[in-house]
Amino acid sequence: MKIPERILKKVEKPARYTGGEWGQTVKDKNAVDVRFAFCFPDTYEIGMSNLGVRILYHVLNSREDTWAERAYAPWVDMEEAMRAENIPLWAHESGDPLREFDILGFSIQYELCYTNVLNMLDLAGIPLLSSERDESHPIIMAGGPCTYNAEPIADYFDLCMIGEGEEVIDELVTLYKEHKKRGFVRTEYLHDAAKIEGVYVPSLYTPSYNEDGTLASVTPLYDDIPTKIKKRIIKDMDKSPFPNKLVMPFIETVQDKITLEVYRGCIRGCRFCQAGMVWRPVREKSVEVLTKQAEALADATGYDEMTLSSLSISDYTCIDHLTDELLKWTDERKISLSLPSLRVDSFTKELMDKISTVRTGSLTFAPEAGTQRLRDVINKNVEKDDLLRACRVAFEGGKSQVKLYFMQGLPTETNEDLDGIKDLAESVIHEYYQTPNRPKKAPGVTISAACFIPKPFTPFQWEPQCEMETLLEKQKYLDDKINDRKIKYNYHDAKVSRIEAVFARGDRKLNKALAKAHEMGLRFDGWDEHFHYEKWLEAFEAVGIDPSFYANREFGEEELLPWDNIDIGVTKEFFLRERHRAYAETTTKNCRLNCNGCGANQLGGERSCCPSLKK
Amino acid sequence: MLSQPQKIRVMFSKTGSLKFISHLDLNRTVKSAFLRSRLPIWYTQGFNPHPKTVFSLPLSVGTASLSEFMDFRVTEEITGEQICKRLNEVFPEGLRALEAYTPTTKFHDIGWADYEVRMEIADPSDMVDPVKQALSGEIVIDKTTKIGTRTIDIAPLTRVDDIFVENGELVLRLHLSATTDNYVNPKYIIDFLTSKLGIPGEKDDYTVCRTAVYQADGETIFR
Known part of the structure; x- marks a missing residue:
């Protein structure tokens, strides 16, 4: 825990940030090959309730060679303190900055958390765009229901897990470890990852558009990656890994x-x-x-x-x-x-x-x-x-x-x-x-x-x-x-639902609208007090996007x-x-x-x- | 099985991450630890059974303590050592059961508490005398309670036991009144020093730890 105590004494619900809960996994960071952090782009109380993260935390920590930790979107009071003092976003278990990790896995549950993803990357000091990241940065992956249409966030993620993650996350970590051993080259890792069933690497697929703005084609960059990405499922649920312990939050969470x-x-x-x-x-x-x-x-x-x-x-x-x-x-x-x-x-x-x-x-x-x-x-x-x-x-x-x-x-x-x-x-x-x-x-x-x-x-x-x-x-x-x-x-609120509709059926052109919204300081769109419809319209307009094309067509x-x-x-x-x-x-x-x-x-x-x- | 549930007091410490959880959340944390421990805890009867846990002196969020107390009841004969051992197996780091026994006092008997305040400030040695000076006269603060804000002098309720420098930090040992009517929160002293001397300043980190609790005479250790 490296956040100064005077900050913790000042913010609302400091136990959101301290870690140290019963059931958390702590390992020796020098004794593992891969450091992974599950990032949940909403508050601690919501993130801690997510069953998917609970399961995958168990899956990765069952591996001796991997230490999986947790990170959440800091509430606005903590964000202010972090920005004022240049405190980078950290993982709860070790307190280490996220940018030192090998892989960050975001759980994307709803469209209105997209700006939080960008804000978390920003707070972590990691370039937002996949194309701007190099070997010194973590691999940024996404999982969860929104990845079934990851196009509006495609520029920000290195790869997406499509479908159920229990097996594929394990395969991705194993592949990472292999690549790390022989000298990690980002593009090579992503190319190999794209060959795993259920993995979508957006940068390896190039969309083209018709004059009316609709999609014309999507072309894979290589011959040896699938043109259609098949979702993964766990065939036998009885044999699917299920946690035998849970991290017990100190404060009340949504699904406590x-x-x-x-x-x-x-x-x-x-x-x-x-x-x-x-x-x-x-x-x-x-x-x-x-x-x-x-x-x-x-x-x-x-x-x-x-x-x-x-x-x-x-x-x-x-x-x-x-x-x-x-x-x-x-x-x-x-x-x-x-x-x-x-x-x-x-x-x-x-x-x-x-x-x-x-x-x-x-x-x-x-x-x-x-x-x-x-x-x-x-x-x-x-x-x-x-x-x-x-x-x-x-x-x-x-x-x-x-x-x-x-x-x-x-x-x-x-x-x-x-x-x-x-x-x-x-x-x-x-x-x-x-x-x-x-x-x-x-x-x-x-x-x-x-x-x-x-x-x-x-x-x-x-x-x-x-x-x-x-x-x-x-x-x-x-x-x-x-x-x-x-x-x-x-x-x-119909306004909130409209923004959700835009991103639900969005394409890759929306990435720049998100960047604009982030630049304008939007985050926690799922929270009434932080949702600003007018600002969203302004962001769309600034990048030349008509939200009706996605929501109302x-x-x-x-x-x-x-x-x-x-x-x-x-x-x-x-x-x-x-x-x-x-x-x-x-x-x-x-x-x-x-x-x-x-x-x-x-x-x-x-x-x-x-x-x-x-x- | 006991014919009557037996009252047990556990003295425990609350440090590390646990400093930052509220009284209510401590209650929840202990409740789930009880269930994990499978200790023979007595539950209230009726619609919504719960362990009747009573805590002594509530602690401000952010303050550590080496001397906290909670009372509950057990339905079976069990030694204090066993209770501590089984609780410590299921307590999160930062929560430690130190001793368990049948209490002979009431929480109402508590009169005083010791605190250690450590400030990370620039040139701590230069501040020893000014702090001594500032705390030697009246300590007038604004105390806000349910009935409003009052300006009072807490000097009669405060004893400064020691002020020194250790590991580059300014350390204060305070002996403060801890009765329900005249509870002196160490925060009052810290705020007083900030307003008088500017320490700890906005960017200075500091920690507070309750180190001991006494009966009304201020000398007999409360247990």
């Missing part, structure tokens, strides 16, 4: 509990959802392995809460068996089980009785759209009656507050669909009063409405986002309609998309088919009922639900 990852992928196929597509195929862990991992983590952490994590937890084929096994010992050890938001069609009294989140707070359901028509368009496959039945179960179990998630600005949405949101909320209130053994409290429904953002690798990837004015009108329309005081209407079905050189297993044909079914208001059955031929089964996978893989 054990996160037990139950399975990857999702059988549902909601047409707006990127996670549900890029994590395909579904691969489950067995109850035996999960119980063992849960117990090991309870022993090692001392957490008193455990959450079962996956995209749709109630779709786990052995959910009852798993919860029964866990409840055999969690109660006695004062550990409470919790589940993330549940699908209404699988929410049962039995499940509710088992999970303790139900004891306190409110319940959250996500109908996503207000009418059956629009729910069919997005393939939510949930009906009003399912929601009301689930709410009744909750009310009978002593709940009086329900939170409902919706999206506004979905393709084909009309005012009728917005009315549907209000009607649905009112039906829930009505259902409450129809429940004889309801609690003796006034009911409350909170509507939380996000703005639809078209994301790459979804059937809606071609859709335009509504114009800002339209989004604002929709919000005002619903706000005016809702006058029941038992219904609370919250909605996301309907992309052509024949168009070469910026992310088309990434192969996630699910085919573009499937997305097109699904898009057309959406417009026909036709639903698609979930993967367990019917294989819809998305293509992900080609990737293989144990305990998967893909029919062609069943033994």
Whole structure:
């Protein structure tokens, strides 16, 4: 720890910066070959909660030749102190400056953290552009969901890991060590790395554009690197590395509990959802392995809460068996089980009785759209009656507050669909009063409405986002309609959603807009108090970029998309088919009922639900 | 199994990174350490069982201590050595259980505490006498509490035991009142010196460590 104490005494939450937590890995830096730092471009509290980083920290520190540490974006008060005194960004475990490391691995979870990546590199004293870095600088790599379309940040990263990182990160470190032994040459390392499946080296692919600004072609620089980069998956989740201890934060973090990852992928196929597509195929862990991992983590952490994590937890084929096994010992050890938001069609009294989140707070359901028509368009496959039945179960179990998630600005949405949101909320209130053994409290429904953002690798990837004015009108329309005081209407900032949409479907031309935004001092865009829409517009204008080209344009079905050189297993044909079914208001059955031929089964996978893989 | 849960006091130190965690976060850190230790800790009964841990004198964020206390209860017979050993196996670096025993005093009995302040300042030897001088008369400070700011003289609640230079640092040993009503935070003395003598200045690093805690007479070590 090399930050002067007088600075730590001055900043908010100094324990964000000190390191020294229980469970951190400390090694002798002279006894390892590779020094790696996981960099999370947001606050400590958010970064410490990330399961991916927890897993990969374990993977790399299991290697004797590597020491993996952690770094986070310092909050603005600390940044000010660092800049005033030229303190370079450091890694938590050793306190050593990041620029002395071999590799920095950024976890890129959402578009609004891009400026933080640039700011962290800047604070570390590392040139922002990959092209300006030489052998004296660390290799800067990226992983996480945003790398499925890494084009808007391509100039800043030396390489991106596409897909699940447990194996590929290990291979990249091994390759690094080999290159280091024979005299490290950056370009040679990157060329060899590009041959590893699941590795994308942006500098080795040159895009060209049509006159209208759309992508014309992407040309690989060498013959021996793939033209299409195939994502990596862990085939057998039971054999996938999982941490046997966690770094225990001193201060409260966002997910301050054990996160037990139950399975990857999702059988549902909601047409707006990127996670549900890029994590395909579904691969489950067995109850035996999960119980063992849960117990090991309870022993090692001392957490008193455990959450079962996956995209749709109630779709786990052995959910009852798993919860029964866990409840055999969690109660006695004062550990409470919790589940993330549940699908209404699988929410049962039995499940509710088992999970303790139900004891306190409110319940959250996500109908996503207000009418059956629009729910069919997005393939939510949930009906009003399912929601009301689930709410009744909750009310009978002593709940009086329900939170409902919706999206506004979905393709084909009309005012009728917005009315549907209000009607649905009112039906829930009505259902409450129809429940004889309801609690003796006034009911409350909170509507939380996000703005639809078209994301790459979804059937809606071609859709335009509504114009800002339209989004604002929709919000005002619903706000005016809702006058029941038992219904609370919250909605996301349309301006934030627009910037997110620009970068979600962005191409390489956006890199210079990011550079400009960084230059203008933008960071922590995901935080209300630091988000400046006008400044963003100014940055786009300064570099000659029209944000509408990315956010509000309907992309052509024949168009070469910026992310088309990434192969996630699910085919573009499937997305097109699904898009057309959406417009026909036709639903698609979930993967367990019917294989819809998305293509992900080609990737293989144990305990998967893909029919062609069943033994 | 004991028929009644038995009260245990652990004397512990809080140094290194642990200096920078708040009282609330210390509570969380200890709570998870209890679960890791698998010690027979007594939990409150009811809806939300939790170990009933009570800490002595809260410490300001940034201040280290070699003499902290926490009380809790155990449900089984266990020696103090065993408790310390098992806690130290699961405590993060910077948190050390020094001694565990059945307490015979109450936290209310605490009257005084010793602190060591170390300042990294230029020419520390030149400052020994001015600091002695400054702390020999009235020490008037603005004390801000829940009811507002009062200007008081804390000299009667302060005893300067030693001022010397060691390893290029100016070291102050202070004996300060630590009762609930008249708690003197060492920060008051530091702020007083900054306003009077300009040390420690804005760019000077300094550390504060609570080194001992006494009963009301100021002489009997509290335990």
